[in-house]
Amino acid sequence: MTSGFLSALGGRIAERWLAALALPGLLFLSAVTTAMVLGHEHWSDLERLRTWLDTLAGSPASRSAGTVVLVAAGVLAGAAVAGAAAQSLGTGLELLWCAEPHGPVLRYLADRRSRRWRAADATFRAALVAGGRARIEGADDADRLADIAERRYADRDRIGAVPPRHPFGMGDRLAAPGQRLWRAHRLDLAAAWPHLWLLASDGTRAELQAARLRLTASARLCAWGAGYLVLALWWWPAALAGVVAVASGVRRGRAAAEAFAELTEALADLHVRDVATALGIEHEGVDDRVLGERLTQLLRKEKRAA
Template identity: 35%
Template structure:
């Protein structure tokens, strides 16, 4: 038990160091450099070197205090970035918006016409972002095929699958969370851009990379969830005491599974 707690503590410390403290220190260095250089002298290396020499000449106690303040500030910035990442995740996965995704719907319809297929209305974009729509599609497609809710079935399917399957799902979800955290860092760099304009460029690049990583990781996560339901839905039905005779549930059988998952509510 002690060895387990020790190992867990080491992992938490390593994760805190690599994902919070180090990026926070980088942000702090850029913020201080931006404060010294400003917009007018954005790439004046001599100006930055002179400021560094003046700082090195300070009394050791004062210098130690300033370093400690920077380290604490870096930790606070890292925690703030993760919090902003949570806000970004909620924004990306929001279900409603003032304006319907008309442009993405038009593109989807046009792409279906080019393939010579009739677009399925339920599969067309209906939410503000691609990420939110991708999760919605899991629910829509599972209900269309099996007549029960994917959102309700997924926790039970998770209990019926092995750790060998859990690992890639956790990894995909962790990469998505990290992408959202990177977007949070982008917001902080955008704030630093008030002092030093190159930070705005860093913020834009970081946000684009975060969005791309979020799309890739969420696509993998959604695909794994849907695949698990495809191969384990019968095990779920049997665990619930519902016998399904055919290759897939009938509407009545799916409704029975759905009713059991909802506890008859």
């Protein structure tokens, strides 16, 4: 039974390694080889690439089993190294997406997003007032002004649902549940999170983990895209793959951050009273804000004592 479990676990690890690192690494190595053989001058010369492959296959070394094994091992090792590099770069990118505005560059980016949001908010409020006035007065263009106000709201919401505090939108989105729970219930989400996680059902945990993994995969996709953009210095068609990968990674990252934030906030809304029950805090007839303050005081004391 133990050997069967270990075999299944090893199979899953190998499958994940193959999907996450080896296959993208092999594809990248293929692109590197193509770039080195063709370059900018012969970027679309497939005949040149085929001739190079035929020459390589016809060399005496290719008939040696030992050479073939060494080359295959080298290719797999190169793919693994490329995959590990992309994974490390993706981790750094993920941390950057969620970074606090420390340092002059990140502070500048956060201030820039804040200025853009305030300008968009002022434009939205002006459009909202104009639409409301037109509707009260019964003007013919009231519906048109209402549509303009909706578009201005969407413009502001694309920058951020709340006033930005982070250099990048994903950082604000991931921080939004904690801010909202603090404003609405005076609940410290960071202090309550371990207790909420332990009380969550397996299905809820699986949904949260899936959203978190999608965010990591999105950052790794952007890292692969950066690698192809660098490769475009030698073979310009690689830039097309790089731009598509980076754009897709950013788009998927935003969707994953949105899903993770919504699930986090929903988990807190559904189980905050369960946490109170587990900790022995009376909550029947207690206002949510008062309950949140009690939980925050208790959990913060537990953390300090620990």
